Amino acid sequence: MHIRQALSGPVPRKKALRGRHGQRGAAAVEFALVLVPLLIIAFGAAEYGRAFYQFNTLVKSVRGAARMVASTSAVSNGYSGVVDNAKCLAVYGNVDCTGKALAPGLTTSHVKVCDRVNHDGCPGSAESDYLAVNVGGINIDLVEVRISGYTYQYLGLPFVTPQTSVNFSTIAAVMMQSGS
Numbered sequence: 081m082h083i084r085q086a087l088s089g090p091v092p093r094k095k096a097l098r099g100r101h102g103q104r105g106a107a108a109v110e111f112a113l114v115l116v117p118l119l120i121i122a123f124g125a126a127e128y129g130r131a132f133y134q135f136n137t138l139v140k141s142v143r144g145a146a147r148m149v150a151s152t153s154a155v156s157n158g159y160s161g162v163v164d165n166a167k168c169l170a171v172y173g174n175v176d177c178t179g180k181a182l183a184p185g186l187t188t189s190h191v192k193v194c195d196r197v198n199h200d201g202c203p204g205s206a207e208s209d210y211l212a213v214n215v216g217g218i219n220i221d222l223v224e225v226r227i228s229g230y231t232y233q234y235l236g237l238p239f240v241t242p243q244t245s246v247n248f249s250t251i252a253a254v255m256m257q258s259g260s
Contacts, residue, residue: 131232131246134183138227138251141182145170145191146225146253153258154195154210154221163198166225167191184233194224195257202226210257223257226250 145166152162167188168177181187192201196211202224212219228250 127235130235134232135248135251137182138186138230138248139253141170141173142191142225142227142251143253145193146223146255148175149193149195149223149225150255150257154197154223159197163193166193170225170227183230186227186230190227190230192226192228194226196221221257222254224252224254226252 148166148169149162152159165175168175170191171177171181171186171188172179173182177188194200194202194205194210196207199205199207199210205224210222210224213222227248230248230251232246232248234245
């Protein structure tokens with residue numbers, strides 16, 4: 081026991097707890113400093129995950145639309161109706177063009193169907209890209225369904241303020257089309 085302690089008697093309780101109260105304030109300040117970066121990371125990860133989910137949804141919808149169009153010959157009667165139904169399938173998930181779009185802001189004008197009859201919606205392509213394409217010695221017709229010009233729409237989460245919009249690259253699926 082030190083001489084000073086012996087002379088002054090037991091340490092008052094208030095004085096003994098003073099060190100713990102000072103640490104509580106420091107912990108609160110440290111938490112406040114760490115909270116902002118953690119929130120930025122959390123909200124950024126949520127927004128990135130949402131963008132990835134929407135992109136994957138568009139990929140699957142294009143594939144389904146291409147499968148639908150591929151089942152009908154480009155020169156058959158009623159083919160334009162099949163193309164219209166495929167566009168609705170790509171956007172709404174059904175052939176009736178009803179309900180909510182699979183991705184916010186997606187419209188049928190974003191969907192292009194290119195085949196041997198109509199390839200105007202696919203820049204840089206020609207009829208020869210889709211008609212009697214030689215694959216392993218066999219001539220097949222191809223059909224391509226694209227979603228192009230789609231802009232991802234941010235949710236506007238706190239701490240995640242985009243400076244520019246994000247345009248998804250062209251999403252396309254090419255399949256063999258049934259014969260004429």
